[in-house]
Amino acid sequence: MRTLSLRVLQQRKMQSPPVPPYWRPKTRGDCLELPRPCPYVGCRHHLMLDAKSSSLKLYVDEPDMMRATCSLDLADEGPKTLEEIAEILGITKERVRQMEEEAMASITAQADYLEGEL
DSSP states (O other), rough: OOOHHHHHHHHHHSOOOOOOOOOOSOOOOHHHHOSOOOOOOOOTSSSSEEEEEETTTEEOOOOOOOOOOOOHHHTOOOOOOOHHHHHHHSSSSSHHHHHHHHHHHHHHHHHHHHHHOO
């Protein structure tokens, strides 16, 4: 991953296809027919920007170097191995395993909480 300057980001924005103002996809159906790479970088499913809340930094990948820009597109392709996910995200296989473990622990904790509420 490489960090791009504000000037480069502004140049890329000028080169992007025009997007109607204020419109954003709200459902998966809204974005199925949109061009790829996806122009809606602010979408929570977009893979181009990774905002780390603890460091308040933006990490930007080159869109032409990315295999995919939307996590929903990847989900539509079906199951992936740890190696495939690591390659897509540009991280190690071990980090993918750790993230999976954290996500499963979070889901389990939420399920336990909801079970207690019933």
